[in-house]
Amino acid sequence: MSVSLSPVARASSPFRAMAAAALAAACAMGGTPGAQAAIDTYYRGSFGPVLSWPLIAIHAVLLPDGRVMSYGSDGQGNQTGEFTYDVWDPAKGTAAASHLTLPNTTGTDTFCSGQIVLPSSGAVLLTGGDKTLNGVRNYSVNDVNLFDWRSNSLYSAQQPMSFLRWYPTVLTLANGSTLVLGGRIDPQTPAPTPEVYTEGIGWRSLSRVTSDDAYGLRNWSYPKAWQAPNGKVFITTIWGGTYYLDANANGGAGALERTALSLPEGDNYLPAVMYAPGKILALRKFNRARLIDLNGTAPKATTIGGVGQDRYHGSATVMADGKVLISGGSMVSNEAIGVAYSARIWNPANNGYTATPAGSKMRLYHSISLLLPDGRVLLAGGGAPGPVNNLNAEVYTPPYLYKQDWSGTLATRPVITSAPATATWGTRINVGTDVTGISRVTLVKTGSATHTVDFDQRFLPLTFTASSRTLSVALPTSANVAPPGYYMLFVFNGAGVPSVARIIKLG
Ligand SMILES: [Cu+2]
Structure with missing residues (x-):
């Protein structure tokens, strides 16, 4: 079987021993695709x-x-x-x-x-x-x-x-x-x-x-x-x-x-x-x-x-x-x-x-x-x-939807329980979540793809403050960086797993 060791070498140290063991196990099993998939979904996806x-x-x-x-x-x-x-x-x-x-x-x-x-x-x-x-x-x-x-x-x-x-x-x-x-x-x-x-x-x-x-x-x-x-x-x-x-x-x-x-x-x-x-x-x-x-x-x-x-x-x-x-x-x-x-x-x-x-x-x-x-x-x-x-x-x-271990199983996702349907630049919105410890909030323009292009596609990290399960999220200040239209709003839990997005209209 062919196993690239470099992703494992880049993995954070707690995973290295497990990585080596898992790879050895996969090789011992003849490297069946199933075994390979199970061990590496957290950094390669599926x-x-x-x-x-x-x-x-x-x-x-x-x-x-x-x-x-x-x-x-x-x-x-x-x-x-x-x-x-x-x-x-x-x-x-x-x-x-x-x-x-x-x-x-x-x-x-x-x-x-x-x-x-x-x-x-x-x-x-x-x-x-x-x-x-x-x-x-x-x-x-x-x-x-x-x-x-x-x-x-x-x-x-x-x-x-x-x-x-x-x-x-x-x-x-x-x-x-x-x-x-x-x-x-x-x-x-x-x-x-x-x-x-x-x-x-x-x-x-x-x-x-x-x-x-x-x-x-x-x-x-x-x-x-x-x-x-x-x-x-x-x-x-x-x-x-x-x-x-x-x-x-x-x-x-x-x-x-x-x-x-x-x-x-x-x-x-x-x-x-x-x-x-x-x-x-x-x-x-x-x-x-x-x-x-x-x-x-x-x-x-x-x-x-x-x-x-x-x-x-x-x-x-x-x-x-x-x-x-x-x-x-x-x-x-x-x-x-x-x-x-x-x-x-x-x-x-x-x-x-x-x-x-x-x-x-x-x-x-x-x-x-x-x-x-x-x-x-x-x-x-x-x-x-x-x-x-x-x-x-x-x-x-993608890898972010998997548990950060070698089980190959999907992670539990945070849930956005409330968010406004529309918002405007330079304001803050309240976003409710089902868990505390939200680590990240991002905004991705809804895509429109053909012939190698994805018109309008863009990504914006957002800053926020958290009070228990309510986030106060700061929206972009300028339509030059976030043109009007529809965006996917994602929140990430402490393990880096994103929610299903709420689609919000900026404008
Ligand atoms: Cu064509």
């Missing part, structure tokens, strides 16, 4: 069984009520978002009855659109999508559709964008508007002018900031962009340049500036994630990784060790504790060459990576990863096209 999924989850978005909407293929795994979408309720388990697969009657093929939960109404905004012209796929539309999670209905917003977009990025701005950037108009033409959507008002083009370098010809495919602490939007490109976009400058026409920070060569299909306020982990080509810090007057980047191999079409998902799960991908874009079945957990405290057990399915082109309110991570999709069409999902259980 993958659940393969779950059938009604379609290939090319797009997946966590709804304000904790369910997951996904879409991108038909029930046979053909690339098209024209016919169906799915709503999965994790509270109903994983059988067919936990899914509500509904007809898309909008007429829009939502395949390779953008999607995000709007911060005010909580509806999902779907921007653009696919069109087949004269039998040729992958043209674009400027259709805008909305999904209402209260009625499970998908309908036309009746307000098209100015530009047709296929592969656009969407993100929430500090002022509550939604920025759409990138994508292409047709197979030869990018869409280099961003647009802003404001609920109740409609669309406005950022006519002063058209750029082929930032989000056009050289970086059109789901450009990576984040609301930054300085009020602007920070953008990385695959060729290395980075930008600040001010969507509100010049009377709403926008302002764009290139920053002095250049990154090594990247790729549309290598992930990046805002893992702390103003801080981004960015995976670049050739197993490079950079930590970008936007908290100073100018963006800075530091070099850290890579994740071990390039993971084209992999995902990076910040978890309830601020560590990042880097999952899926392969060495060659959308080919079953150097497939990474095992994920890596990146720890921002020491920049180390911990290998997870192997998942069952390759998650390549058109796969997603999404943090669930229960602290587990949904990994789904891949295919259409790809080496395999994954009409399936797996759920990864």
